[in-house]
Amino acid sequence: MAALKPLLAMSERDRGRRAMAEEIARNLGCSWQHVYRLAEKAKTGGVMALARMGERRDRGQARVLISGRWMDWAARLCAAWPQAGDVPALADKTRQLVRAAWVGGAPGAFQCWLKASAALAKDLIDAGCPEPLAVELLSITCPRKWVEAEGKHFRVAGRALRDGKGVYDHNITPVRRTAANLKPGDLVCGDITPLDIPVLRDDGSVAYARLVSWHDVATNWLWVDVVLLEKGQGIRRDDVAASFARMAEEAPFGMPRRLYLDNGSEYRWDEMLVACKHLADMTGQQFVADESATAPASRQVVRSIPFHPRGKRIEGVFGRLTHWLSWWFGYVGGNRMTKKVATLGKGVDPAPLAEVKRWLNETLADYHVTPQPRAEHMGGMSPQQKLLSFREAGWAPWRIDRLALALAFADRYERKVTRGTVSVNGVTYYADFLMHIHGTVTVAVPRILLGAPVPLAYVLDGPRILGWAAPEHTYHLLDQAGAKEAARRKKVFRVMTGERLAQAGGPLDEAALAGTRALLLGLEATLAEVESAKQEITLSEEGQALLAGYMAAQEKAIADLNRKYELSLTADKLNRWADEDEDTKQARAMGL
Incomplete structure (x- = not known):
């Protein structure tokens, strides 16, 4: 094309055109007549006409619209029944029905053609076409290449209407995310997953425990608590609270600074968010968690999108953990309908819960020291090496007092103090200091036991802890301990009364203060002023x-x-x- 440009720039009557063609022919190694033919092709078809020399002129164009048999049938139909229009119009209608069949969810080209040809035959008969002529379409072999060419662009739409999981896995382009700039505890994911290992309850029945899991994104460290539930029971708030408290106390990544929680209906994380807000109050807003959309990004609790596991990194950790759990001999796999069993016709092989817990802890320890080369933010290091690298860089975990955790994970009630006691859910709590409190207080009943022999309730006045109260003890009618306790309470009340009197400096002498306010505010002067300004009114x-x-x-x-x-x-x-x-x-x- 570059060699022909000087010749193309000349008109056919220009002198020297022949000499130019001969010069180009010598450079190209052909005759000057062939140069003229090349110039004609280039003038009409451009560089593509030159590039396709030696190829079929109709290269890339179908010799028939759909297939040879279909073309014969369409030609006979249009000749016998003019209302069908011409063959191209009939081909367009067939193409439209094939696309509709793909969108309708056709599993393959053959099924797509069966449905589309049946729909076309029915439409023709309904429009008045002779039935024998329309039925001939049903015996035409599926033009597979043509049908699959249409499915290349319309098959995904049919999958989107029927298989959301398949479209999510194979069609929707994921967004790449990185955790390279996170430190341990900066972002901790919480989730619950079943442990696919059958265990034995105390009564000998077989059950599957649940794992309350916490995943530190920066190090891929996994903190797991095994919870064995009663039959028909789900994960309770107490289980979540206890697991969160143990994680905050013992996990190497420490107290999380930000939470990424699951959004499924099975999980009860709302109470934990309330607990996090209580922790924020008790720690002077050092630990902050807020679910409000208007809160700063550094303190917002992140909620995962329901049924979108790609965005939850803890799901990927569960997937890797499955490879470790499958080493257990009694592992049944994720599909409970087709459990993995050692012998056909035999049930699962359960194990004692304590033995499974011990093995799981040792397996997690092996997991934490195993390098993870496929995790982009891990740099080929293991969770242990990643944690150690942050520690060498000066990072230190957060720890929160256990009493603060217990008060955070507590049910709070507003109760009126009645004769030194408060009642919560049918339990009456007593404390000496309550005898000198009038009005209502906040009673916090922790969900995390702190080792006390009896469950205690903490009495709060706003963020301030007034003390703890124990369940009221009931004495026998003739028990001398009851009389001694009554005498002790009276003595305590007198002592507390004396302390209050000393703190207040004694009772106020109201009799000595009577009339002081009127005197100080000038009531007598006001009355004298009014009397002096009086006006006498006489009758006519x-x-x-x-x-x-x-x-x-x-x-x-x-x-x-x-x-x-x-x-x-x-x-x-x-x-x-x-x-x-x-x-x-x-x-x-x-x-x-």
Whole structure:
């Protein structure tokens, strides 16, 4: 093409064109006539026309629209039934139905053609096509290459409608993430997974334990607690709280600075978030965890997307752990429906839980010292080497007091103090200091036992711990210990009362303070000021006349009432003396 450019730039009537062609022919090693033919190809088809010289002109173009048999059938159909249109239109309709079959979930080219050809035959018959002619389509062999060419672009859409897991695994492009800049404890993932090893309960029944797992992303260290549940029971908040507390106390990566938690409905992590907020209050916001979207990124709790294991690094750790667990002789695999058994027709081979726990701890120890060359942020190191490298760089784990953990993982209730006791869930707790508290307090009942012989409840006033209270003891009616305890409580109350009096400096003399506020605030001066500013209001002459008349009328009415009363007394005397019989007269004469 470069050699022909000078010739192409000249018109056909330019002088010297022949000489130019001969010069180009000598350079290319061909005749000048062949140079003219090359120039014609280049002028009409460009460089691609020159590149395809020696190839078929119709290279890359199908000689038939779908297949030879289909073309014969389509030609006869269009000739016998003009309403079908032309062959290209019929081919477009067939192509559309094949695409619809792929989107509908056809498993392969043959099944796709069966459904598409049946749909086309039905549409033709419904439109009035002679049935024998339309039915001939069903006997045409599947044009596999053509059908698969359409499936190349439409098969994935059908998979997306039916197989979300397959599309997630094979089609959706993952986003690359790295944990290279994280330190131990910076991000800890929490999750729960079944232990696919059958164990024996105390009653001899077979069960599968659960693993409450915590994964430090920076070192790939895995902290695991084995929990054996009763039949029909799930993981409880107590199990999660105890596991989190042990992890914070004993795990080499220490207290996590940020949490990445599972979002499935099986897991009850909300209570742990509440506990984390309590920890933040008790540690002066040194440890902070917040699930609010408006919180800073450094303190937000990360929630994984449901049913998207690719984003949860702990799922990958579980996958690697499976290779270690499969060494156990009684390992049954992840599919409980088709358990791995040593002998066909025989059940699983369970083992004692203590033995499995011991082996699991030793296996995890081997895992922690094994290099991980495929983990990009590990640099070919083992979790042990990665942890040691951070320690040599000056990193140190966080540790939180166990009492703070116990108070964080506690159920809190607002309760009113009644005679030195508080009642929570039917349990009455007593403490001496409660006898001098009036009103309501916060009662925290820990889910983590601290080694006390009886479960204790902690009484809080905001973030301040007032003390602990023990369940109230009930004494027998004639037990002298009850009387001694009552006397002790009275003595304690008197001592505490004396302490309060001393702290307050004695009771306030209210009698001596009576009237002090009025005196200090100038009440007498205010009253004198008001009295000095009074204005006398007198009645008018008409008002005075009305008042005099009213008073005269009142005096006359009073005089009339008195006169009537005297007349009634006189009449009563006359009536009594006139009506007395002889016996009454004699009695009166005797002084009775």
